[in-house]
Amino acid sequence: MKGKYSKPVKTAVELIWSSFDRDEIRRGYAMLMQAAQQGDADALAFIARCFMGEEYVWPQAGFKVDDANASKLMQKSAMMGSATGVLCAARSSNLTPSVERHMPFASFKEAFEEILGQAERGDAFCCYMVGNVYYWGDYLRVEPDYAKQFKDENGYNAWAYPIAKEWYERSFDGGLCAGWGNYCDIRKS
Structure with missing residues (x-):
């Protein structure tokens, strides 16, 4: 993050978490996937949230819960330097001692x-x-x-x-x- 989200991540977050239009949500998810493929750690954190169920994303958005994938993505995000990943990992019991040792945050x-x-x-x-x-x-x-x-x-x-x-x-x-x-x-x- 380094003080702010990239433009694609910011736009994707708005589309997914401020919209109730499944087409807009899918467009936001595609933006997150593209950003993640380019190494954006914040994108990984938000992709993980999509798979964590209704406490993390609108239930009618169409995402299937996948706890194992979500955990893997959230932990990777934190270790790659996403502050969002660190906070969400802590909230979802994914901030393990191993993740804490490998994250770039002190x-x-x-x-x-x-x-x-x-x-x-x-x-x-x-x-x-x-x-x-x-x-x-x-x-x-x-x-x-x-x-x-x-x-x-x-x-x-x-x-x-x-x-x-x-x-x-x-x-x-x-x-x-x-x-x-x-x-x-x-x-x-």
């Missing part, structure tokens, strides 16, 4: 900071990923010492949910509807 925090920078510049998908890092508790991988200040999960959530809510809202403003379920959970809490 830490999960370094990959997160790259995504955060893109989110701060308005990338909707990165805003969504930052929201997820706070929502799911992955922020404790960014700042492990923060765990000491919370008595329990409720304490963490009281601190993190307002931050996650803001990032999800920024992703919605950017045209992305992913994260809506998490956002609703935050609102209910």
